[in-house]
Amino acid sequence: MAENRASAYGEGVPCWVDAQLPDVEAGKRFYGELFGWTYEDAYGSTVWARLDGxxxxxxxxxxxxxxxxxxxVYFSTPDAEATSRRILAAGGQIVTAPLPVGDGLGGSALATDPEGAVFGLWQPGTHPGFGRRHEPGTFAWAELYARDTAAVNAFYGHLFHDALFGPDADPDFGRAPVADVFPAEMPPHFVVHFGVEDCEAVLGTVQRLGGRVQAGPFEASYGTVAVVTDNQGASFALLQR
Structure with missing residues (x-):
């Protein structure tokens, strides 16, 4: 088992990511070459990407x-129904109510914060989330680009206080103004970051595979970042630490 495999993630810790794509086979080729992922069928039309198993x-x-x-990005929760009620009470919205996934894998929901940025909830069953993270080719960070950072800090601080501010906080989750990186009219949104060893080199691969560069590379408090899109238009970021 990988050294950084987590048998469980605390409430509010980013624990999983997925991409909704028009063509999953094309996505498998793109990310397989970019990050070295291999794949297996998970449930329905969904495939799991694996790195070193x-x-x-x-x-x-x-x-x-x-x-x-x-x-x-999906945040871990022990009770997706209860977290959904707290989201509504704090001014967010529920896009997709909690539903079971696969054969006991867990439960998921989609929500928005008060500014409309979409995020997921994952209530673990047999699948706790990432088997590897914080290394090249795996999840490294989630950045929320917001209109009002004070307001979203209050929302997420209330929703996931221990994960963000508790004594064992390991947030993997930052907040920044939209206009820091994107045009001011861009809607608030999360950007999932994947770790890379050499940001510039991987940018070349992204472009060769049909993706494009949206922003960067630029220096952030958590590393060197470039925001890109894949060859189907899904945005993500590369993070070199």
């Missing part, structure tokens, strides 16, 4: 062409 992400077929092609 450990699960690191999921690729899913986008059922409705009107939905965005997007990477989503």
């Amino acid at each position: 450990e699960p690191v992400a999921a690729l899913a077929h986008k059922a409705d062409g009107r939905l965005p092609t997007v990477w989503t």
Whole structure:
């Protein structure tokens, strides 16, 4: 088992990511070459990406062409129903109510914060989340680009206080103004970051595979970052620490 395998993630810790794509096979080729991922069928049309045998992400077929092609970060929760009620009480919205996933894998929900940024909840069953993280080719960080950072800090600080501010906090989750990186009119949104050893070198691979560079590389408090899109339009970031 990988050294950084977590048997369970605390409430509010980013524990999983998935990409909703028009063409999962094309996504497998893109990310397989970019990050060295291999794949196995998980449930329905969803595949799990693995690195050295450990699960690191999921690729899913986008059922409705009107939905965005997007990477989503999921925060761990012991009770998705209870967390959903707290989100509503704090001014957020529930996009997809908690539903069971697979054969006992867990339960998921989609929500938005008060500014409309979409994030997921994951209530673990037999699948706790990432088998590897914080290394090249795996999840490294989630950054929320917001309109009002004070307001979203209050929202997430209330929702996931221990994960963000508790004595054992390991947040993997930052907040920044949208205009720091994107045009001011860009809606608030999360950007999932994957670790790389050499940001510049990986940018070349992204472009060779049909992706494009949206921003960077630039220096952030947590490392060197470049925001890119894959060859189907899903945005994510590369993080060199």
